[in-house]
Amino acid sequence: MRTSGSINLYPKLLLILLVYPLSPGTLLAQITNYDQTIRQYIGKYKDIAIMEMMVYRIPASITLAQGILESNAGTSPLATQANNHFGIKCHKEWQGKTYTKDDETKHECFRKYENPNESFRDHSFFLTQRDRYKSLFDLDICDYKGWAYGLKAAGYATNPYYPEELIKSIETYELFRYDVVDYSLAFKDSLRNSADTLSLNNRLVQIEVVRDGPGYRKILTNNGLNYIIAHKDDNVESLAREFGLSIRQLSGYNDLKKGTPLVPGQMVYLENKRRNGAASFHIVRKGETMYTISQKNGIQLKMLYKKNKMKPGQALKPGKKLVLR
Numbered sequence: 594m595r596t597s598g599s600i601n602l603y604p605k606l607l608l609i610l611l612v613y614p615l616s617p618g619t620l621l622a623q624i625t626n627y628d629q630t631i632r633q634y635i636g637k638y639k640d641i642a643i644m645e646m647m648v649y650r651i652p653a654s655i656t657l658a659q660g661i662l663e664s665n666a667g668t669s670p671l672a673t674q675a676n677n678h679f680g681i682k683c684h685k686e687w688q689g690k691t692y693t694k695d696d697e698t699k700h701e702c703f704r705k706y707e708n709p710n711e712s713f714r715d716h717s718f719f720l721t722q723r724d725r726y727k728s729l730f731d732l733d734i735c736d737y738k739g740w741a742y743g744l745k746a747a748g749y750a751t752n753p754y755y756p757e758e759l760i761k762s763i764e765t766y767e768l769f770r771y772d773v774v775d776y777s778l779a780f781k782d783s784l785r786n787s788a789d790t791l792s793l794n795n796r797l798v799q800i801e802v803v804r805d806g807p808g809y810r811k812i813l814t815n816n817g818l819n820y821i822i823a824h825k826d827d828n829v830e831s832l833a834r835e836f837g838l839s840i841r842q843l844s845g846y847n848d849l850k851k852g853t854p855l856v857p858g859q860m861v862y863l864e865n866k867r868r869n870g871a872a873s874f875h876i877v878r879k880g881e882t883m884y885t886i887s888q889k890n891g892i893q894l895k896m897l898y899k900k901n902k903m904k905p906g907q908a909l910k911p912g913k914k915l916v917l918r
Contacts, residue, residue, distance in 0.1 A: 627666070634666040635766055638678075641713045643771055647822045647858050649717040650730060654768035655740045656716065658759040667709075670694065675705040679716045722879050735772045737763050812863070816871040816891030823859040836863055848887065848894040860888045868896045870917030877913040890917055 635657055642653040642660075663680040664672035671677045675692035683691055683702035690705035706712045720726045725747045732739040741756040741763075749755070763769055812819050821832070832855075833843040844851065846862045855861065870890035877886070883903070887894040898905065900916045 630668060631661055631666045631762075631766065634661060635768070637667075638709070638713070639771060641710055645713055645717045646734070646772070648860075649721050650734060650858055651717055651720055652734055652737050652740055653771035654737045654763045655744070655759065656713065657768050657771070658737075658741075658762040659716070659744075660713075661762050662755075662758055671703060672709075675703060676709050676712050677703055677706060678709055678712045679719075681712075681715060681719055718878065735769065737769055737772060815860070815889075816867055818862055818864055818866060818891045820860050820862045820891075823855040823857055823861050827855050827857075827861075829853070829855065832861060838863070848884065862888075862891070866891050866893045868893060870897075873916070873918050875915045875917055877909055877911050877915060879911045881909070881911075883909060886915065892917055 638660060639653065639657060642656040645651060645656055646653040660667070660678045663669075664678040667673070667678065671680065671692065671694060675690075677692065681704050682696075683704055687704055692703045692705040693700050694703060695701065696703075704712075704715065706715065720729070726744075726749075729740055729743045729747070732743065738756075738760055741759040744750070744759070745752075745755045752758075812821055814820070823832075829840055829843055829849065832838075833840045836843075843849075843861070843863075844853075846865050848866075866887065870892040872890065875886055875890055883897055883905075884894060887897045890897075897915065897917070900918075
């Protein structure tokens, strides 16, 4: 994250105009071009931001606004050369590739990703795994102003105008329309066909539209399994009825005990999870449980316990390496 300020083309243009006077037409052309760059950025990454919102409950508007601000709408050297769209520095826990550039001090270490999607996912991890951002998740998902000021208060950036810049982008480009309570409707414009695909974490995620349910319902794939994201007011009974399954089947597919409620953003499998995960192992992050790990990796909960020689209720510490295959 930027600590000494935020990239914003408009102040730069004004500075250029003062030092090197430009004709009104030239200045207008530069502003128009940057506006188009922002709109292209939104079109390219809004679906990823929405998916991150569904899983991690970070408003898509905030994610997009931060991406625009921190990466200069994807045109900054950090974004183009390191796929880092949120200015996240290495920190002591980072073990991936790095990118060095001057920021507050010379030769600072920033995280480098294989693709922009990894940057969006790591942004979600960064906010959800640190206690200083915990209070933000008590806010309403549509409260982008609360999130903007909360990020500043939690220390994401020291730029005194950081919240206002985020809010300006959100309101100028109406990013708040992606912060809908029924997440499925957010894909309504982009999923006009019966199927579409997104590239997420180096694998294709298939999205299909089921039109016999309430509104648009996305079916995604993980570890070769079909699953959906629970929406507000969803429950096992209603989803089982919607997809032609019995309550017992749907509960069994998801290792759910009878009467267990669903929460918005929860992964719900439509078929039995596998005996092995797609990856070879999983490093436990703060706040994760054996259940959430089994869901994220599409592996049966009992097999996850068995492969790691653990018993239900056994303590799970961040940093522990769990075998999935």
